[in-house]
Amino acid sequence: MPSGKQSRKQQKKTQKVVITGVNSFIGSNLSRRLANDPRYQLVIIDIKKPDFLEKGVKFYKIDITEPMIDGVIADILKKEAVDMVVHLAFLSSPIKNTTLSHELEVIGTLNMIHASSAIKLKKFILKSTTMAYGANATNPNFITEEHPLRADHGVAYLRDKMEVEHIVRRFSEKNPRTVVTVLRPCATLGPTIRNFLTSYLASPIILTILGFDPLYQFVHEEDVIDMFRVAVEGDYPGAFNIVGRGVLPFSTVLKLSGKIGIPAPYPIAYSIVSMMWSAGLLPVPPVFLNFLRYSWLADGAKAKKMMNFESRYTTKDTLESFMGTQRLRELRLVE
Amino acid sequence: MPKENTTMLSTGTKGAPRIKEIVAPDTAITVRPVKLSPQTKKVRVINLKKQRKTKPEQYAVATSREFSALMKVIEDKFEELSNNYDEKFKSLIGDIKKERRSIGRDFLSGTAEKARNFASQFSTQRIKEQISSIAMWATSTEVDEFGLDPIFTAKAKPLFDFLHDKWWRVETIGVNHIPSTGRALLVSNHSGGIPVDGAMIVTSIFKSHPAQRFTRPLVEDFAYYMPFINSFLTKTGSVRASQENAERLLERDQLVVVFPEGLKGIGKPFKYRYQLQRFGRGGYIKLAMRTRSPIVPVGVVGAEEAFPIIGRIDWLGKLVGAPYLPVTPFFPWLGPLGAIPLPTKWYIGYGEPVDMSKYGPDDVEDDILINRLSETIRDQIQEILKDLLKHRKSIFFG
Numbered sequence: 001m002p003s004g005k006q007s008r009k010q011q012k013k014t015q016k017v018v019i020t021g022v023n024s025f026i027g028s029n030l031s032r033r034l035a036n037d038p039r040y041q042l043v044i045i046d047i048k049k050p051d052f053l054e055k056g057v058k059f060y061k062i063d064i065t066e067p068m069i070d071g072v073i074a075d076i077l078k079k080e081a082v083d084m085v086v087h088l089a090f091l092s093s094p095i096k097n098t099t100l101s102h103e104l105e106v107i108g109t110l111n112m113i114h115a116s117s118a119i120k121l122k123k124f125i126l127k128s129t130t131m132a133y134g135a136n137a138t139n140p141n142f143i144t145e146e147h148p149l150r151a152d153h154g155v156a157y158l159r160d161k162m163e164v165e166h167i168v169r170r171f172s173e174k175n176p177r178t179v180v181t182v183l184r185p186c187a188t189l190g191p192t193i194r195n196f197l198t199s200y201l202a203s204p205i206i207l208t209i210l211g212f213d214p215l216y217q218f219v220h221e222e223d224v225i226d227m228f229r230v231a232v233e234g235d236y237p238g239a240f241n242i243v244g245r246g247v248l249p250f251s252t253v254l255k256l257s258g259k260i261g262i263p264a265p266y267p268i269a270y271s272i273v274s275m276m277w278s279a280g281l282l283p284v285p286p287v288f289l290n291f292l293r294y295s296w297l298a299d300g301a302k303a304k305k306m307m308n309f310e311s312r313y314t315t316k317d318t319l320e321s322f323m324g325t326q327r328l329r330e331l332r333l334v335e
Numbered sequence: 336m337p338k339e340n341t342t343m344l345s346t347g348t349k350g351a352p353r354i355k356e357i358v359a360p361d362t363a364i365t366v367r368p369v370k371l372s373p374q375t376k377k378v379r380v381i382n383l384k385k386q387r388k389t390k391p392e393q394y395a396v397a398t399s400r401e402f403s404a405l406m407k408v409i410e411d412k413f414e415e416l417s418n419n420y421d422e423k424f425k426s427l428i429g430d431i432k433k434e435r436r437s438i439g440r441d442f443l444s445g446t447a448e449k450a451r452n453f454a455s456q457f458s459t460q461r462i463k464e465q466i467s468s469i470a471m472w473a474t475s476t477e478v479d480e481f482g483l484d485p486i487f488t489a490k491a492k493p494l495f496d497f498l499h500d501k502w503w504r505v506e507t508i509g510v511n512h513i514p515s516t517g518r519a520l521l522v523s524n525h526s527g528g529i530p531v532d533g534a535m536i537v538t539s540i541f542k543s544h545p546a547q548r549f550t551r552p553l554v555e556d557f558a559y560y561m562p563f564i565n566s567f568l569t570k571t572g573s574v575r576a577s578q579e580n581a582e583r584l585l586e587r588d589q590l591v592v593v594f595p596e597g598l599k600g601i602g603k604p605f606k607y608r609y610q611l612q613r614f615g616r617g618g619y620i621k622l623a624m625r626t627r628s629p630i631v632p633v634g635v636v637g638a639e640e641a642f643p644i645i646g647r648i649d650w651l652g653k654l655v656g657a658p659y660l661p662v663t664p665f666f667p668w669l670g671p672l673g674a675i676p677l678p679t680k681w682y683i684g685y686g687e688p689v690d691m692s693k694y695g696p697d698d699v700e701d702d703i704l705i706n707r708l709s710e711t712i713r714d715q716i717q718e719i720l721k722d723l724l725k726h727r728k729s730i731f732f733g
Contacts, residue, residue: 138577140580141577211561
């Protein structure tokens with residue numbers, strides 16, 4: 001970690017930041033904030049031009065999954081003399097086209113890593129998720145960053161996330177001079193974010209597993225964006241969990257949000273969900289039901305200790321913030 | 336450093352010409368007029384004023400902070416409305432009363448009274464309160480980090496009190512050995528087909544210790560993830576047995592009770608009663624060394640006879656997620672009735688605490704030392720059991 005003087009010196013110079021996946025939730029919010037900051041110069045690499053593009057922001061229309069694209073990206077990184085890569089081009093929900101998701105997440109990351117290895121990169125920031133720890137019966141109540149990633153290998157979505165982490169860890173071992181930060185937000189909720197969890201919690205009737213009531217934690221979208229901002233500004237090598245303070249049992253989550261939980265025994269719930277997943281009615285495959293059986297809470301102590309970052313919203317505040325907007329949506333007061 | 340950044344972010348002090356853009360929430364959110372009640376007009380008017388013609392693709396531009404700011408305004412408005420609603424209703428009832436007096440007819444008064452009472456129930460505020468009170472019965476909105484629910488535990492306490500005072504008439508000996516403050520690791524024997532000894536240790540310490548300390552029992556995986564049992568255990572303060580969880584609890588200066596015998600203790604046949612089984616691999620000694628917490632040996636007498644195991648069916652237990660199904664003289668022959676434990680007389684003895692502060696985290700690697708210490712603790716618990724058994728005259732009457 002640099003001393004205060006050094007970091008102040010660094011801040012005087014403008015830093016060039018490459019952001020991929022700028023149309024994602026974190027991508028759009030983070031790039032807007034960085035574009036308004038005179039200390040940073042943005043270079044956007046994405047397949048789709050974002051809806052906003054401020055002055056001084058460069059945009060390269062590139063599909064990072066194409067073969068041989070790593071050389072092109074490396075040329076761009078060299079030409080622009082990039083200091084930092086923020087890699088956010090990931091899926092927020094599982095999709096049925098597992099080939100596409102594998103190409104985007106794993107091959108895309110591999111291409112970005114190849115290009116980053118070709119230049120002297122100062123920092124590489126990766127977005128991961130605490131889902132990669134997996135929901136296992138043998139999990140400790142609070143999973144620390146050193147815990148192995150043990151998500152179910154049978155699910156393409158989780159397997160890809162673990163593989164991406166593996167690729168990036170290997171990169172950080174090979175390039176000790178590059179600061180590699182892996183940020184793992186837990187279940188993210190908030191007024192504007194949309195992912196499979198928000199669509200699950202938005203329906204009035206919610207399928208739960210009979211007899212199981214795991215503890216849940218949520219992190220507010222603003223806290224996640226702030227955490228990425230902190231990681232961009234300072235040098236924090238390693239993996240960090242981003243979690244909201246406090247936990248709630250899942251039954252209490254449903255009660256607080258005024259939902260009706262329909263409990264089904266695990267085998268029945270499994271067959272219902274697998275049928276609905278195959279029919280395209282549900283955004284998640286049946287293996288995700290384990291996240292309703294076993295706890296997968298992450299420990300946010302490392303981020304507090306090393307980054308001096310603590311989420312402003314508690315788990316309950318986050319839920320209330322999400323449900324408040326959801327109610328207004330139901331009344332069609334907001335969209 | 337990062338703290339500063341976050342505050343700076345939230346106030347938005349840089350890039351003066353762009354602040355306008357950030358603050359204006361109307362660029363991104365469409366607010367549609369809705370017919371709800373006369374009062375909602377206010378909301379509608381306010382938001383319509385702000386609304387301008389927007390392009391559809393600007394939805395994506397709304398940042399979460401802008402949205403939150405708007406959300407707060409709308410929520411406050413709703414709060415105000417729902418508060419006003421009751422007052423409006425009262426004034427309306429007042430008007431009706433006045434009118435009735437002036438006309439001087441009261442043959443409708445009974446019906447009107449009923450209707451009024453009925454209608455007043457439909458005040459939004461009251462409905463909300465009633466629904467939430469039903470839904471949130473015995474549920475706290477805040478639990479501790481391991482899921483202990485204070486309201487639920489308070490509701491369940493009479494059951495444990497009944498078992499402790501009336502059913503098993505638990506007698507506690509040497510409770511003063513438990514420290515009034517600070518961490519301690521209680522190590523106990525494990526017995527009885529249905530392991531309720533943990534719950535009785537917790538209740539006995541809470542009732543007879545002057546400091547009324549709450550103990551966190553560590554539970555085996557199979558019980559912790561058994562359907563329905565798991566949520567009951569979590570809400571009443573039990574924690575899944577693992578090194579990480581136990582360390583976290585002890586670092587927060589809590590009392591933790593462990594059963595190193597584990598399954599071997601509760602599943603042993605009746606003829607081996609009060610004979611301690613192997614004490615795992617000494618994980619609890621390592622735990623005490625790492626966290627420098629004193630170990631208090633605990634002996635429980637009476638639980639063996641409450642549920643005497645004469646056999647076990649493994650395959651039937653697997654069906655319900657347990658490692659085996661215990662067979663007693665009454666279970667499963669009498670059905671669910673046979674599962675009621677016998678009202679034996681219980682004794683719980685607490686031994687003198689063993690100081691572990693002289694060992695540090697380095698000694699964790701010394702397997703021979705750990706084995707020796709584990710054996711010492713085991714002997715102490717066996718001694719407590721022997722003393723208590725000598726003290727006991729009758730299984731059912733003490």
